[in-house]
């Protein structure tokens with residue numbers, strides 16, 4: 044068994060780095076605070092006897108040797124970066140649960156056959172640098188390194204420069220080595236486990252998600268003398284598109300999602316009809332077929348509304364992460380670990396993207412969920428119960444041991 | 449008669465300061481470019497024999513002496529600042545037409561009984577620093593000097609600091625002296641004169657306008673696992689409010705206006721339902737009673753939608769500029785000048801706010817409009833015909849002479 048108190052204490056210590064007034068955490072990717080969090084993790088891993096390496100994407104790997112060094116490692120991990128309105132558990136829990144597995148094995152004097160690794164993946168949130176999961180994505184071959192380095196935040200600072208600035212641009216190539224298995228434990232970030240009073244989610248996969256930038260272009264004109272009916276006003280298109288996209292999500296059942304997290308306006312002058320609006324659109328569905336048809340309808344809605352309101356429009360595909368099915372053996376390892384430990388559980392699909400999405404392309408992978416309070420995440424009030432976090436880490440320990448021998 | 453070619457040449461010269469790729473002008477208030485424009489104007493006035501003074505709001509007054517120095521002056525003028533997507537004529541025309549009146553009188557060797565003044569009012573647009581017409585507003589007693597100095601642009605730079613920085617924080621108190629009359633000539637910024645093929649608009653007043661910041665506050669949550677029906681999403685309120693406000697404008701007839709020039713989002717992360725949206729709302733109507741009822745309905749709509757969508761909301765009154773009726777004698781002076789000169793004309797109300805709104809509180813005031821192409825303003829493509837600009841300046845000359853003797 045892992046040490047639940049030590050895990051909790053480590054989570055609370057890490058949460059001090061970037062702590063917000065409202066009890067959350069704002070430790071965005073490649074900021075000075077991210078560096079502080081990484082430094083603390085590296086120190087803890089070295090104290091636990093791990094050797095630490097950093098790759099050219101800033102992904103950190105802490106390795107606990109196995110009896111048979113040439114065996115492929117069993118990997119776990121998640122991310123330390125947060126949303127601007129982030130909490131104390133999203134990502135961090137998966138990283139520190141991995142560390143706790145190492146510490147617990149050290150305490151018990153247990154050596155595994157295969158080496159174990161705990162990974163920190165860079166910029167999982169996609170909040171500062173879009174898209175999400177770019178550290179694991181480059182590593183797994185989904186994105187080019189140059190593409191990642193060129194990603195810019197809202198101030199125009201690039202990923203590559205910021206990574207170098209905080210001293211985490213490593214030497215190792217961001218490429219996968221053979222792995223026996225990969226597991227990630229995470230808070231659910233949704234309300235299902237809490238509502239159904241289950242302690243562990245056994246994940247069979249991750250839903251599909253598409254990110255877009257929808258641009259609406261009108262004609263700037265004066266707020267006073269310009270008659271309403273001759274205006275080409277991006278807000279006149281925007282409200283119709285929002286309305287129809289919310290309806291689109293409702294029509295596609297309880298699992299469909301439509302989210303608009305960001306909007307930009309040009310020129311942004313109170314008494315001028317805007318020239319341009321750029322809306323960040325996030326559409327999701329667990330069934331890739333359904334997501335594809337939402338994608339199709341989104342394009343039709345935008346084109347029709349733009350036509351009706353005399354606007355030009357453009358849809359830029361920012362990111363596509365198709366629905367994922369996890370490895371049967373890894374899912375089974377989680378399932379039997381949960382059964383061995385006697386925790387209540389539910390088989391489910393993740394609504395959020397996770398590093399495991401990309402890892403699963405190059406290694407047998409699965410995930411473990413624990414409940415979070417009111418299903419609230421990407422919110423400073425994000426919360427989880429120590430006993431659930433402990434249970435999730437115990438499942439992780441058992442699943443890793445099953446695969447590492 | 450004024451010299452139309454010289455007026456046009458001066459307009460084109462001034463338009464080089466802040467010229468944009470698309471043929472417009474971006475010379476926002478209290479920027480380095482604004483300073484360059486002011487310097488050029490001051491030089492031209494001094495060359496034309498005027499004495500120039502600057503008040504503590506940065507308003508510039510160029511004075512051409514009269515035969516009877518103790519008589520109250522006849523004033524004209526407008527502004528040199530532009531919108532970010534501004535044109536070459538909005539404001540600038542009124543300033544340079546005033547200068548052209550002085551130059552034409554000099555050429556003709558005509559001395560007036562009363563002194564003449566040409567004013568440049570600071571930050572008329574309200575684009576960089578809200579509200580609009582703040583230079584004339586402080587001067588006329590509508591706003592406190594401290595309030596004006598504390599206004600901040602989007603980067604947090606204050607009006608007071610920026611005014612000092614460009615060297616236009618003058619010594620003279622921003623207070624009105626007695627004036628015999630004030631006139632302002634301006635492009636219409638709307639489509640009426642062009643559509644009705646009239647060369648001159650004889651202005652009887654200015655419509656009422658209200659500016660608000662509407663804030664919608666929801667609950668940030670994750671774009672993936674959070675079910676749509678438990679979200680408190682500011683965009684869910686926004687689209688309903690926009691829809692109803694556009695309908696509100698339509699219900700209040702062809703003169704009602706609803707404009708949304710700016711929007712701000714927090715935290716602005718693609719995969720997080722926003723915590724907050726702040727929408728700039730501009731409502732207008734020439735009939736103050738109707739505007740008041742639009743104001744009332746706006747508050748009801750926002751409250752009802754916020755309630756329905758589980759959002760908190762707040763409406764901050766940013767600015768109110770009630771409908772204005774101009775001075776009967778000044779309007780008559782314009783009317784008879786137009787008749788004397790034989791220009792086609794139309795009596796009308798301004799859809800845009802102008803410095804004359806505030807000047808009219810402390811001096812007999814009226815305005816003259818000339819057509820602008822397709823009614824387009826606050827747009828880089830803003831355009832006006834040299835012959836119309838010449839006609840407007842001739843009307844200004846005659847109206848000023850009538851009042852100055």
Ligand SMILES: NC(=O)NCCC(=O)O
Nearest residue numbers: 167168175395396672719
């Ligand atoms: N776990 C998490 O918050 N991931 C961010 C990627 C997403 O938007 O789902």
Ligand SMILES: NC(=O)NCCC(=O)O
Nearest residue numbers: 267314572573580800801
């Ligand atoms: N003339 C002009 O563009 N004024 C700005 C104030 C307003 O919004 O009407």
